[in-house]
Amino acid sequence: MSTNFIHDNFLLENKYAEELYHNFSKNQPIIDYHNHLSPALIADNHVFSNITEAWINGDHYKWRAMRTLGVNEKFITGDASAQEKFLQWGKTVPYTVRNPLFHWTHLELARYFDIYELLNEDSASKIYNEVSAKISTPEYSTQNLLAKMNVEMVCTTEDPTDNLEHHQKLASGNGKLKMSTAFRPDKAILIGNEGFNDYLNTLAEVAGVEIATYADLITVLTKRLSYFHENGCRLSDHGLDQIYSVSFTESEVSNIFKKRRKGAQVTDEEALKFQSAILIFLAESYHEMGWVQQFHLGALRNNNARMHRILGPDTGWDSIGDLPQAQQLSDFLNRLDSSDKLAKTIIYNLNPADNEVFATMIGNFNDGSVKGKVQLGSGWWFLDQKDGMTKQINALSNMGLLSCFVGMLTDSRSFLSFPRHEYFRRVLCNLLGDEMKRGELPDDMEWIGKIVSDISYNNAKEYFNF
Structure with missing residues (x-):
């Protein structure tokens, strides 16, 4: 297995x-x-311009988790860049264990983007670039x-x-x-x-x-x-x-x-x-x-x-x-x-x-x-x-x-x-x-x-x- x-x-x-x-x-x-x-x-x-637009913007499930971890609102609904917001989400994910967000996050990465690596602070930048490159193409409309x-x-x-x-x-x-x-x-x-x-x-x-x-x-x-x-x-x-x-x-x-x-x-x-x-x-x-x-x-x-x-x-x-x-x-x-x-x-x-x-x-x-x-x-x-x-x-x-x-x-x-x-x-x-x-x-x-x-x-x- x-x-x-x-x-x-x-x-x-x-x-x-x-x-x-x-x-x-x-x-x-x-x-x-x-x-x-x-x-x-x-x-x-x-066609979305990046993964943050499709995955984090508007998702109050993720927003609540990020706020609980102490992430500043700038990186949630504020004016931070798409990549900055994603990196803060990546930092949050390991701390969502036993919350459905942990399961959903990794199911969604696997099913849409064939990514089976766990999302965390270390992998966030790489995953952001890889997924954004995919989702910004017509194949992912x-x-x-x-x-x-x-x-x-x-x-x-x-x-x-x-x-x-x-x-x-x-x-x-x-x-x-x-x-x-x-x-x-x-x-x-x-x-x-x-x-x-x-x-x-x-x-x-x-x-x-x-x-x-x-x-x-x-x-x-x-x-x-x-x-x-x-x-x-x-x-x-x-x-x-x-x-x-x-x-x-x-x-x-x-x-x-x-x-x-x-x-x-x-x-x-x-x-x-x-x-x-x-x-x-x-x-x-x-x-x-x-x-x-x-x-x-x-x-x-x-x-x-x-x-x-x-x-x-x-x-x-x-x-x-x-x-x-x-x-x-x-x-x-x-x-x-x-x-x-x-x-x-x-x-x-x-x-x-x-x-x-x-x-x-x-x-x-x-x-x-x-x-x-x-x-x-x-x-x-x-x-x-x-x-x-x-x-x-x-x-x-x-x-x-x-x-x-x-x-x-x-x-x-x-x-x-x-x-x-x-x-x-x-x-x-x-x-x-x-x-x-x-x-x-x-x-x-x-x-x-x-x-x-x-x-x-x-x-x-x-x-x-x-």
């Missing part, structure tokens, strides 16, 4: 795991049904980077104001890669946000309809939903702290919206009523159009007010929240199910303490109409690592049917993040292989292999029907 840290049987601890991975999972195409990649960079087949990982479909995430020109551009070409989008209208939901009215003005301008009343907002969102649907969108996505589902009346919501539109602040109770109303409207619309709805729940965002003022959102100041999730989520799903307006639904949990809560909740609304209609989403953000994946798999297995699971996604802004699918597949195969070895699962490679293949690719292919 190779002495490389990353080798053929990395994370695979016995012959069963090895056979499951190599024969049933490794070569399956990737459907990455949720990410934050730039559709412009995909459609334009962008964005579409080719995706092709290297056998990516069949990517689904980016866009605001209702987006014109989807880049999706249209890629769709008009003759390439093999398919790109869809997920409709993410959170800025129209979070009425208490400081920029809410400014956002609605922009949304109104895009739609060509004035938004003065709640009825106007519904009209505009309906118009944008139709536009997205016409351009191939079949998914929505929401990144919320929790589901909003309290009692409201139409007159209450109209008055709350009118109050906010005039520039006044709304109370927490008023905000919750409005957010519940708009979320129910959207969810019913998704069902009518045959979409899949996704809810990413449980993040506590922008904790560091000082750094948020300096750098803005999505720069590494978020964490796991401990908000109550069960009751409003149950009320929300029950209201939709009671009127037969519950779309296919994926619920992603960020707090590991809530894994079993979410895993049992999905079983309440799987009604036999669709295989895996309501899904417990893969471990995401802080939980898309070996331990988080294992806990999510175990909770789903114990409380539901792992065999119906639609599998992994990147949820990433990085074009070099797709070995996370491999990482997940190895973790899955090792978990099942270990239980086969111990006799907890039957020694039936074809059957367990089929389940692995389904989770790796087939279930997502069927569920999303791209």
Whole structure:
């Protein structure tokens, strides 16, 4: 066996795991049904100028690690050169042991650039030059980077104001890669946000309809939903702290919206009523159009007010929240199910303490109409690592049917993040292989292999029907 840290049987601890991975999972195409990649960079087949542009810029996972080690912000988001930033990352990597960054870093170097040398302070300069020389050529354009990982479909995430020109551009070409989008209208939901009215003005301008009343907002969102649907969108996505589902009346919501539109602040109770109303409207619309709805729940965002003022959102100041999730989520799903307006639904949990809560909740609304209609989403953000994946798999297995699971996604802004699918597949195969070895699962490679293949690719292919 190779002495490389990353080798053929990395994370695979016995012959069963090895056979499951190599024969049933490794070569399956990737459907990455949720990410934050730039559709412009995909459609334009962008070529990066150096590895830092592709790998470090915008990656708040790496930024948090570098800050923890004491690296000055100049070398993270500041004005240091690309090479200087990479050298500081190289210096940081050895200290990330037992953080998923250590595994991801070396998987990505191996899979994209055939580099199996460990990245550290001594090797950083050499690796920077070698990788930058490769990634700055057309062979490593964005579409080719995706092709290297056998990516069949990517689904980016866009605001209702987006014109989807880049999706249209890629769709008009003759390439093999398919790109869809997920409709993410959170800025129209979070009425208490400081920029809410400014956002609605922009949304109104895009739609060509004035938004003065709640009825106007519904009209505009309906118009944008139709536009997205016409351009191939079949998914929505929401990144919320929790589901909003309290009692409201139409007159209450109209008055709350009118109050906010005039520039006044709304109370927490008023905000919750409005957010519940708009979320129910959207969810019913998704069902009518045959979409899949996704809810990413449980993040506590922008904790560091000082750094948020300096750098803005999505720069590494978020964490796991401990908000109550069960009751409003149950009320929300029950209201939709009671009127037969519950779309296919994926619920992603960020707090590991809530894994079993979410895993049992999905079983309440799987009604036999669709295989895996309501899904417990893969471990995401802080939980898309070996331990988080294992806990999510175990909770789903114990409380539901792992065999119906639609599998992994990147949820990433990085074009070099797709070995996370491999990482997940190895973790899955090792978990099942270990239980086969111990006799907890039957020694039936074809059957367990089929389940692995389904989770790796087939279930997502069927569920999303791209």
